[in-house]
Amino acid sequence: MDTLPTTKRGGGGRSKPVPASKSSLVMAFFSCVAWLYVAGRLWQDAENRNLLASLLKKNSAQRPKVLTVEDKLMVLGCRDLERRIVEAEMELTLAKSQGYLKGQGQKSGSSDRRLLAVIGVYTGFGSRLKRNVFRGSWMPRGDALKKLEERGVVIRFVIGRSANRGDSLDRNIDAENSSTKDFLILEGHEEAQEELPKKVKTFFSTAVQNWDADFYVKVDDSIDIDLEGLIELLDHRRGQDGAYIGCMKSGDVISEDGKPWYEPDWWKFGDEKSYFRHAAGSLVIISKNLAQYININREGMLLGLIDQSQTHPLCGNSYNLSEEDQWQLKIMFILLDVSGELERITSN
Template sequence: MEGLPTTTQAERRWRSKNLQTSKPSLVMAFFSCVAWLYVAGRLWQDAENRTLLSNLLKKNIEQRPKVLTVEDKLMVLGCKDLERRIVEVEMDLTLAKSQGYLKHQLRQSESSSEQKLLAVIGVYTGFGSHLKRNTFRGSWMPKGDALKKLEERGVVIRFVIGRSANRGDSLDRNIDEENRKTKDFLILEGHEEAQEELPKKVKLFFSTAVQNWDAEFYIKVDDNIDIDLEGLIGLLERRRGQDSAYIGCMKSGEVVAEEGRPWYEPEWWKFGDEKSYFRHASGSLLILTKNLARYININSASLKTYAHDDISVGSWIMGVQATYIDDNRLCCSSIRQGSFMLGM
């Protein structure tokens, strides 16, 4: 019995104490492991969330509208191609000039003849001018078969009128009925017939006439005058082949700045301190060659009109290279009031 190891009381107390103190340590270690796993899990989850958010932000950035640079904006505005477009426009202008300011082919002439016309004469008329028209048809203006024969000679004459402010009313119907019988009207469908609209009427007349007939001259005539038709045809025959001719009874005259007076010009201030109109052909009868009429047709949308139609035409011709021809035979004679002396 003496050879067996023995445990003292002190040793037993030390071992018992170690067993008691190791239990809390194990508990703490356990909770530490749990806490570490929790923190590691949160960190891993946060990393996944950051990756997801990063992908979403990248995707949104790719889908977000691109911030335009100055070069991009210039491209959008077309400025980058400006030089190329200028060259193209210059080529178009050269082509238009060679064709008499016309880029597209004219529509077929209303007359069945394929020969080139000498002139298209537009006689201004209104809804209340039925008697005047009948007087014209019985005097200098042919009617019926005689009108067709005149067209075979190369001269077209039409009464020029717009439409009523109340479209389709009795005024329009009367003109349509008269035209069915006489076939001598040029009806401007896009024009409202009114005294204050005369400057727009002259622009639309030249534009419409040049689209409907291919002629050397286009002539505007008021319906309060008589003309020597044969004398006018002779005058035009001698001018045949002359480009950019602006023919008429040339005048200038005072610009009326007082509202209420006859011939009042609302934009009088544009004509300088002397208040004098530039040189222009009297509106009673004025003649334009083909290329000038076509110029009006092409630029009609941007051409400025003034209070009077002859002033308006004169302002358009000032902007181009035109030959002014002042012919006193186209002036109103003091001997024959309301007439044009065209005797040769």
């Protein structure tokens, strides 16, 4: 009986291992690399999920806010306030470049003696009769007007230009001025009832640019004044900064058209319809630094309302002012019934 051939084991009876192929080693290497890549991505995704879960848990109590109309208006208001701050900074830089400082003396480069006061008498195209009455009463004319200027007091009738430039109204004023030499014509101002608030700003601004004085005075042509008493009062107050002399008023805003002192801008005052405490009346006297303040800020910061008998564009919120009674001003009101005390406001 034939027997099957046998193989004799060498080296302790163990079989010799079969060598692995090169392709198997390459596959094993790439498998390890792929496993490490997948494991790293899974670990990174797990960290991201944990971070998102913690953020979600932290903000779970906070619901997203729905923007209302008030919120949007507040955002727009902040943007507008930021724009106004930038404009104010630009105006301040301009003012400093022009040499304006609180309490500064004469204009730089000017060696002339400073005047005591510049008095502007408001007038209109149809007020020639009133002007003649003024020239025959308290207001000097001709050589007497020049002598008064030598004493440091300048008086001028203040008027703007007609809406139709160069018409008979303008020509009549030019002809009268060439004869009397007592007008301050505001070339950039249109003479109209609704433009009276702007006239105040334009007058003070023009006066402070043309004359270097301690005080600037606005007078309506409806009153008569004791000129010597006014000069004495201003001379006694000479050198004071931040001074205002005149009436201060407040009260109800008239919102009904057709009534006396009707205010077309009544809606600006809200539900209460009450004026803030403001400078008012037929006589306004301010010191030089306040006139300079108006000149610098006349385009933006000062408020002027349509009803000129109720308010002027100079109020306590526009300058750092405090209050003190003043009874020494001698004024006789002719056509205007005004109640209220005369007060002087000086800076702290």
